[in-house]
Amino acid sequence: MLCNANLRRAVVGVGGGVGRRELWKCIATSLNAKLRRTLCLTIRRFGANLRMMIDEGSAADRGAMVVAFPDKGNGEDGGYASGGFKSEDGKLSCGFSSFKGKRASMEDCYDIKMSKINGETVCLFGVFDGHGGSRAAEFLKEHLFENLMKHPQFTTNTKLAISETFQKTDLDFLDAESNTFRDDGSTASTAVFVGNHLYVANVGDSRTVVSKAGKAIPLSEDHKPNRSDERKRIESAGGVVMWAGTWRVGGVLAMSRAFGNRLLKQFVVAEPEIQEQEIDEEFELLVLASDGLWDVVPNEGAVSLAMTEEEPEAAARKLTETAFTRGSADNITCIVVRFHHEERDPDVME
Incomplete structure (x- = not known):
């Protein structure tokens, strides 16, 4: 010993x-x-x-x-990546951390985009947790936000634009994979900032939580087959929810909404649930993460850990490392967004 x-x-x-x-x-x-x-x-x-x-x-x-994790990484080997940015207007800074963890392969992806559309500052953050392979998550990283920013009503009717874009991107993915034998899928937990409005859209069991006046508030609800409304929707469409180690659609899939999953598409939809918030002085930070974090770290714990770090990249790294040391058996991907209510026009981080 x-x-x-x-x-x-x-x-x-x-x-x-x-x-x-x-x-x-x-x-x-x-x-x-x-x-x-x-x-x-x-x-x-x-x-x-x-x-x-x-x-x-x-x-x-x-x-x-x-x-311990390396100091930096670009994720090219599917192992580990982290980084950080600030918005051009200085109102937001963000950090991300993504780690393969104990899994043999990396099926998580993430995307961060900041731009100006029709004179409006927009920031988009997304975590995509693939299952059955990485192709669906990779497709979302490549196309979801690009499609959303091209939607003609993105800045005027953002909720409609998000809902239509999610479902169109799902159809695009199914078309792209129609000649393959694969049937993988992916979650999507996204936060979209248009001016002073925040839209959180969720499909699957990744999750977004906000710290507001020191309180952790979930802005998405996991799409699990045993959720009473989800079970009713699935059964009304002719599907079944069965126990197979956990509750699963058709005894196969442990979430009730996802991109992809062609064989279960009649029951496993990619229609997002969307919450809208107007950002005020009480907003402190936002945590988006795959279930590799949420399986072992509660909402309040994630917010408390993130608040101990000044820089959001350090906060994202701490969350990822904590999930790993607490025994998470999944890929782990986190994005932390910090709100700066009094800062204006700092230089964009390299």
Whole structure:
């Protein structure tokens, strides 16, 4: 067995720059011969770039060892990516963090767009959680917001534009995949800012939560088959909701709305539920995330964690890391949007 005190010194030494002699001495007093050889090979391979985190979250988990995230990433390998931006008018800043986690492949995607349309500042944020493959989530990243910004009533009747665009993009995806044997799908949790109005549109079980005057308020409700209204809608269309480890449409899909999923399309629609909010001084920040976060972090906990960081990128990273250390078995993607009510026209972040 490992001695926790010596192990912690070894862990800190790898990422903290202690002297090599002290580090090897710590290892030598902590491990048996076989484990010592394994850790030594690992340190030689990763060198000073290997950092460790100790999860102090609970007595049961205390002393658990997890490899920490890299400082940055572009997500090209499907593993990890993070970054941050500010809107041109300085009213919003955002950060994102996306991590493959314990899954063998990455099926989450995200999209952030900021522009001016008809003289109106618009900002769009989206988290897309694929299932059965990544193609549906990738299609949404490529097309959903582009389609929305081209809608003729985007700035004049935003709710209608969002509803029509979601359903049209779903049909476009099904057409694009009509000659394949794949039948993957995706959620979409989106936040659309048009001037001083916020529109949150949701399909599936990704989620958006706002911190308003210190209180966590969900702006979307997960589309689960056992929701009474969703179950009634599915059964009225001739479908069934069955228990198979969890409640599933046709005993297959654990959410009641999604893009794609051709074989269940009669029951699993891509019609979004939309909430509209007028932004005021009480709005502090917004968290959008895939269920890789929400499975292990409650709404209030996510907001509290995000509020401890000044920069939204750091907040998004903290949420992703927390979900991973708490045992999330899924891909984890977070976007944090912070409101700046008194700042005006700062430089856009690189």
